[in-house]
Amino acid sequence: MQEPQASTGTEHKQTGSGQHTNDFTIHVATVNGSGSQSANNTLLRAIFYMGIPVSGKNLFPSNIQGMPTWFTIRVNKDGYIARSENIDILVAVNAETAHEDVQAVRPGGLVIYDEPLKLDTLRDDLTFYPVPFKKLVTPIVPVAKLRKMVSNIIYVGVLAQLLGIDMQEVEKALHKQFKGKLKAVELNMNAAKVGFDYAQENFQQQKTFTLERMDKTAGKIIIDGNSAGALGSMFAGVSVVTWYPITPSTSVVEKLMHYMQKYRVDAKTGKSTYAILQAEDELAAIGMVIGAGWAGARAMTATSGPGISLMTEFIGLAYFAEVPAVLFDVQRVGPSTGMPTRTQQGDILACATLSHGDTRHILLLPSSPEEVFEMAGDAFDLAEQFQTPVFVMSDLDLGMNNWMADKFSYPDKPLNRGKVLSAEELEKFEDFGRYKDEDGDGIPYRTLPGTKHPKAPYFTRGSGHNIYAHYTEDPEEYSVIMQRLAKKLETARTAVPAPVIEEDENAQIGIIAYGTTHWAVQEMRDRLRAKGTPTSYLRLRAYPFSDEVKAFIARHERVYVIEQNRDGQMLALMRMEYPAEVIARLRSLTVYDGLPVSADTLTRKLEHMEQE
Amino acid sequence: MQEPQASTGTEHKQTGSGQHTNDFTIHVATVNGSGSQSANNTLLRAIFYMGIPVSGKNLFPSNIQGMPTWFTIRVNKDGYIARSENIDILVAVNAETAHEDVQAVRPGGLVIYDEPLKLDTLRDDLTFYPVPFKKLVTPIVPVAKLRKMVSNIIYVGVLAQLLGIDMQEVEKALHKQFKGKLKAVELNMNAAKVGFDYAQENFQQQKTFTLERMDKTAGKIIIDGNSAGALGSMFAGVSVVTWYPITPSTSVVEKLMHYMQKYRVDAKTGKSTYAILQAEDELAAIGMVIGAGWAGARAMTATSGPGISLMTEFIGLAYFAEVPAVLFDVQRVGPSTGMPTRTQQGDILACATLSHGDTRHILLLPSSPEEVFEMAGDAFDLAEQFQTPVFVMSDLDLGMNNWMADKFSYPDKPLNRGKVLSAEELEKFEDFGRYKDEDGDGIPYRTLPGTKHPKAPYFTRGSGHNIYAHYTEDPEEYSVIMQRLAKKLETARTAVPAPVIEEDENAQIGIIAYGTTHWAVQEMRDRLRAKGTPTSYLRLRAYPFSDEVKAFIARHERVYVIEQNRDGQMLALMRMEYPAEVIARLRSLTVYDGLPVSADTLTRKLEHMEQE
Amino acid sequence: METPKSKPARPAKTNRLGVELTLYKGGKSTLCAGCGHNAISERIVQAFFEMNIDPYQVIKLSGIGCSSKSPAYFLNASHGFNSVHGRMPSIATGALMAQHNLIGIGVSGDGDTASIGIGQFVHLMRRNVPLIYIIEDNGVYGLTKGQFSATADIGSKLKTGIVNEYPPIDTCSLAIELGATFVARSFSGDRKQLSAILKAAIAHKGTAMIDVISPCVTFNDHEGSTRSYSYVQEHEEYFDEVQFVPYFDDITVEYDPGTTIEVTLHDGSRVLLSKMPEDYRPDDRQKALKYLMEGKKRGELLTGIFFVDTDEKNLFDLLHLPDESLAHLPEDRLRPEPAALDEIMEELT
């Protein structure tokens, strides 16, 4: 048996290299439901306030309380925010996983741990900092029940001392975290100080991992994608929201409820300019959205994979009857229930082709909170413009993690409500037909219920209908509608958000990615460039694809389509439509284990494929 | 005003050419719910009894009574049974459509019509035969209520006389039609005779369209695809059937009920060896199938497009939890409710990829009643062998129309119940895991509930699980399962029914088709060959594709994938997986207006595409 | 002939709104001759016409089935939505959330409601969405050719000889149990009662659930069926007698307050109920359930209004909807000001 280590920061054989200023990761291993979430957010925000780019990813179980949870904070002076596979600093307070957690730290790393766990004997290439959390928290928190919660803040203080976080920023972060509730701030600040002081008194200062102020976060915000979607929808004028809770989409609507209550209730009358209703299931939720969209409201729902599957029949109806609808699909790991608290891009193919018969839908593919915000607006515009369902394909990583983002810009265009005819406008049509292609773009004109004009009323249906919305079983009349629907989607190619292209003149390799994969791709490209392999990059932002996508592929010898699913679903959509010579250039690179994708993995895989 | 025409068979200017022996079409235009169905089937069968190849297609509305219905009988000595676009002989008894119907007859054709309709002035290039149905039926049917029903049989008699159908065969056909109910047979035979006699007395014999006995139907049967599916399932040992009625699949289960009652009830105990339950909807129907499949029964459901959409979530569960299930999708026109009484191959893509997340399913693609029968057997074997849902992709044309077929062969293999372990067998496994790839084929072993062995029980789930069926959120454990599932589908390529290939040495053109499209393709190929354009042909019988498919494509300069949907869904599945050089050869030829496809249309389209 | 003083002469076939009857009519029915559903459509035409409802202010909704086709056969001047099987309640709820000033009438079948649609039905009843919800109840699936639905009685027989052995769902009991605020049953063949109930439903601003027994002449009108015309005629019993007095009819109706109950509906119209059991009150759920169960035990098919409660808040009250419909709100009320976004961004820094 070894002697209990004196609390001096037991430094073992260092194998990691040199100094890491503003470039490392902190991995906090706790149990869920224990309040560690506020400690971690405080930590994240304090670093953010120091002007240093930072990102946080929460790896939590599909359960409410008592199971292992990990939170990883990546500090990166260059602004890389993808998941990093390195663990430089570990905070180990969960006995159940502590031994494994220690094994995962990279040589030379630091381990702050709960003293009774006695982890310091596990490896000799790490520096260990035992902290007697219980002992420290008891005197400052008289109420036993609160101790567990507050005790987590102690490691924030310890880290502040060890890494050089300004305690004033910690305090500012606590204010934000507890929304100005002074008592809570005080209590927690006390705990942080206790941690700080304890570290100062007992640990040697380390120099390997340090933080230094920068100015890279000025004007930025910290936000999760679901909140961004809620805000985007509110500023897009959503007025009917129906939903059924499902991880990881729940907070889209919960945040929306929060904001709408504040900004969309008439101060004078107390009346809302919206309706939010929790439906009995996803079939009802999408049914209500379709009913509301048909009747002229901007309507949306938010869900995840199983909900998408349940909405299948109704989405076919909306496609064929041409009813606007906005769906947020915050993707989690499938198939079936899958891993509800892990991330994936696994619903792409399902959503693009959802329902039996020939159907095809518009997908928007945000990569960042800014883009979720914007694309929420685009989604409502496109849904009404094209009178069809539009899917905003977010994912758990984007939706539920905290992201550094630019402040959102107020929309610069008025709402586009599409081709809706008033009674007066109807007058101008000699031979009005609800499903007629007046403008040659495949998009018909519609009327809303309540329009007082003999030409206005029509009987919407999912059964065969002709251009006048009359029931038909006529082969020709049916085909006319189907061809127009196909044409409508062709028109959509030019209206959806264009891809973002970063072309490198010297690149032979092209890369296509979308959504949250973007961040690891960016980092990988920098690494590859540094190694002498420049790449061009097209970030998809929508389906159907605009012409630029094909052109981009055609310009490159080989193009990697990188995505987070097993079957290369986006690639499949490309393969469906592109000529063989374009397809010949495409290669599939997939990562789908449920963790946010990292540049390490992508780089390794791509280099491997290059050698094949 | 013209004189009322004497009932002599008013012959007008003949523009059609020459004589048509055993090669023409009869088009009967009536209203549905009027009993014309028995008359038409009798007609069909009487011709069949004369040894002449014949096929019938019913074009009926999505309604119960009183709407226009057409039944087309194609007589073809060469055995072509695809829909023909020609109408040679029209029986016009529906006032509502009569004028239009007459316009559709080809020059030189015959029109038997209800005298009061006075159609004979409409065109002068047809021969008209007015028949006073009402006058004729009244004396022979005393009960007024029955008259409408029986009156249709009169035109059978008229046609028998005009075309040369042996009245003994009509009688035989009536016996079959009325299952030996002598009263009904007599009543109807009387009516037929009245028609026959009336024609003999009043019409000149025509020579253009005549029937002569052949011997091409010996040993054949007449059956619809849904009955064949029911029989195939019964002889495949199905024991749990749950369903929700939907056109055009309803008769699969209704026929099954009929046959099972007869052949699957223990004569001694009165107990059934099956359970058939009408569920409250399609979600429940497929849920019960999955429950039963999991517990070890051979279980199935039958549905159509909207039902498939509703089953989406559960199919994802069955895929991921690896539960056998057999689904008959009798496809109708989509999207949404679409045209419930029209045919299409529009659910291919939906079924192959049904549900969110990465999923992929086995499809079987029957072209004929014989094949529905066989593939029902294959479906149950494959479902249990691969522990996954298997879709039998029939369609309305195959399922609900009457087809001439070879007698079905009794299955020559025992039931393949797949890898199910008994308590004794479990003993042999050192480290048993429900989801482990023991054999390297991607197919795990399963145990049934009730197996008395400590290794047997497992908790099936649609959430993340490892090879031991334990809950997991571990990236690696999850990936192992997903990769094995992909491998399992790879294995399936070699186990599903192989394509049928007819290679022509001189052909540059390859054709790929499946399902009911086959019959028009055969006819088109003969026509093209006759015109000097030989073609090779691969008829797909299953998805995932076996290697022969790729090889076939590679052997031909250009390959037309012919299918009955707008988006080229089967082609899309090929494009998803084939290398560019293979895809380069593929062209999409689609017909999707809801009518069974004809050789005329296919030939025209293909020739057009050849010229492009 | 003399014209009464107060009423100005109107051209025939228009109502007080001056709207012609033809605007209330629908297309030619494609249902079977004699189908109960057609009779119901006629009553709907009549009720909306006589209640002077602007047809442009109505939306008609349905699921899938013969019954669900019928909105094509009434109210041609109204927007309509023929949705998917069993899910009309959600479409109706959504459409009315978007335009809560419109009058919604939904038509469903017994299969559409009680089999595939029972989930949405249950939750519709709980929410008190202002909607007239009609079940055209024939005990079978007409459109798929005559299988049992979940309202078929135990012992009822199909033409094929199959006998139902599962307990029927009594949609009225269920609606009452679940909190619906207007629950009635009628018979497609009973013009007078059905008209009165429909008008009362139009006047009620909450979910008005009306189960209308509507025989299917093609598949369920035979001996042995408990939904045939003859069976229904033999077994129908009035639970109460329903008289409707529209708000615009300034007449005084004489009645005995001892035996007749007057309920004032949301638009000021009144419904007079008489001849019901003595201790019965129209807003007593428990009693209503009791009488329904007892009637069933006696083999009676009770019709009439079983339950009305005009005090409950409806969904749109609970949602605090504004006077205008959400669909018609202008951009400046839908999109908050830039200041709001600034404030939120500030919070997030």
Added chain:
Amino acid sequence: METPKSKPARPAKTNRLGVELTLYKGGKSTLCAGCGHNAISERIVQAFFEMNIDPYQVIKLSGIGCSSKSPAYFLNASHGFNSVHGRMPSIATGALMAQHNLIGIGVSGDGDTASIGIGQFVHLMRRNVPLIYIIEDNGVYGLTKGQFSATADIGSKLKTGIVNEYPPIDTCSLAIELGATFVARSFSGDRKQLSAILKAAIAHKGTAMIDVISPCVTFNDHEGSTRSYSYVQEHEEYFDEVQFVPYFDDITVEYDPGTTIEVTLHDGSRVLLSKMPEDYRPDDRQKALKYLMEGKKRGELLTGIFFVDTDEKNLFDLLHLPDESLAHLPEDRLRPEPAALDEIMEELT
């Protein structure tokens, strides 16, 4: 110490079957400490152990939710199926059709049953599928962090301050109304009553619907909630007192036939009900509904067995299933002889 004559000595912790208690236990629970669901799992373990049911002959089923995870925490030696949200009834029905000799126990949540799953619930109740159906009822969606479910009472408050305004679904009333043959309510905290009810449910060969109030300590155990431990403890009233006498216990129980009703269950076990209202009979649906409604009006949370009917045929009787399970029939009973095919082909020529 003396051993009683008739009972041979057994090693501790095995039951009459000789099966060890550990085979009835499950994995370590991952639910919150104090969650009502855990207490229910314990009672299930105990009931199956004490009823001497071979755990290999049991299947356990569930939907999705915290509650639906609990089959992982009992009966490790039984096959189990954790299906999808709200659709366990269909999985259970299918599985039991395939193997009707097994004992099925399904666990659901109030969201899983009354919100998304109400359609399948309704139809399960109608079919009398032999299945123990347990709702672990906490009035909220635990797993998605505390939104209201459809069993939440009007006026009950979430932590966020949101108050429920929609009428709750009373799953017991609904089950009785729909034809279920065994309907009870209990409380996760009431070991004795819950044990007795569970054992009776095991003995009943039809749908046994048990709504177990099971507080969610994390999201619905606060002041203002009507599903908190304290609220339930304050408001629980026994509708009747339930005593269970297993068929294998050869004991005579003394009781007053005037105030106690004995119901003999399918396996020969008996349940003794006492202290219920005087005019009440356990197979009187109408009375049961009446008392449930009255109790609710009084603000009481009634628990106990409300309804038992052992005479109704169950689904498998109606389907004429054979003695062996369908899943185990050999090929020669599943596939008719060649002669059958010949006969059919002949008919079709």
